[in-house]
Amino acid sequence: QEKETITPERAEEAKLKAKYPNLGQKPGGSDFLMKRLQKGQKYFDSGDYNMAKAKMKNKQLPSAGPDKNLVTGDHIPTPQDLPQRKSSLVTSKLAG
């Protein structure tokens, strides 16, 4: 007779154990629940949090980019020192 019929659940369990042999014995145990209690994104501090929020809000604005060519305060800039003018967001109908 079928002494060896494995329930679908047990078959799935075998699949999981095969993929992750180090999986803990007690899934409902302490580690798993602790992770549940701790849900939420962790930040380094409130400054980190506020920066992240600000970055999200400013996603639409063009990013400033690294100011490699910042020369103010050092000497009087020449046209070659100044960064390229960024192209307008709205191109003039007269252009092209």
Place this chain on the structure above:
Amino acid sequence: AADIISTVEFNHSGELLATGDKGGRVVIFQQEQENKTQSHSRGEYNVYSTFQSHEPEFDYLKSLEIEEKINKIRWLPQKNAAQFLLSTNDKTIKLWKISERDKRPEGYNLKEEDGRYRDPTTVTTLRVPVFRPMDLMVEASPRRIFANAHTYHINSISINSDYETYLSADDLRINLWHLEITDRSFNIVDIKPANMEELTEVITAAEFHPNSCNTFVYSSSKGTIRLCDMRASALCDRHSKLFEEPEDPSNRSFFSEIISSISDVKFSHSGRYMMTRDYLSVKIWDLNMENRPVETYQVHEYLRSKLCSLYENDCIFDKFECCWNGSDSIVMTGSYNNFFRMFDRNTKRDITLEASRENNKPRTVLKPRKVCASGKRKKDEISVDSLDFNKKILHTAWHPKENIIAVATTNNLYIFQDKMN
């Protein structure tokens, strides 16, 4: 992503339907007055009020973000012209007053109509200001803020039948509040172990009994429901009743406990039964019988042979809600692929329907769906492997009196009604 619906709730008359979303907003829909000449259809639901209920916050002590997502909304019964509801995120519960303004005072003596003050020396006659009609304005204002009472994440709020108190439940504790008092709450359940290493189960949902103001239940991640009587003691750590279905030890697997975790518990309107939702089924319990449910309905049993991948993609932790119809004869819950299921307790018939714009034309009767678990797929059936697990229906609500249901897919709200003759 901010408009992912996170809760849906009809008010006591069914005239209003509130939804909360991940962005902390509440949108309230109002049913149109029935058109007497058009008796073949009930009023439609249109947007009545929208407001920002909660904002994201930062927990300085733990360096964690507190999400603004609205976890639950519960309506208070209407006492006067205004409507009141409780909305909660993970940490803070708020009482909102929603009121209508359809007239405004005009004809002040010292103020112009635009609000600027008149030079009093130019006032030569006096008049009596009068109220004149204006376009309807619906205003929402926060009346109470119940904060700082929960260390863990709030999963449930439930208003007591005394209409004066309510409970809020997080993973480990349940608090009792008075609606008028915000600086104090009573802790009535505390399952936090002295040593957190010994933590084995958490509270997943809680609800007050609809008629007995001293009785409430809470469900756990281990598939148990405890009924507590607040008359027995101040701290209800000892339950009055424990509802648990015995497990067949030979069937136990790695997944057993996870899929037995109860994601929702709801009393029937009669108060005689309660319904629980676990990952694969809906169970109806008679409050007089603790050792097993009186009815069990399989929501999507075909997923039992997919548990491995459902664990890997975290879907096995999805929290489905469930609801009763007004007469407690039908129960409803959601599933994947934008499917939702209804079970008729009397006829024992069940149906699977789909909430999707592509597959259903408005005002046409929904076509029943069928999932093919294995073997040869018939025409019109959907095979388990083609189900979309990102399209989950976690939140559904049933009008308290009519056969009108609200079903929330990820970003859309569907309102269905039964065919009227």
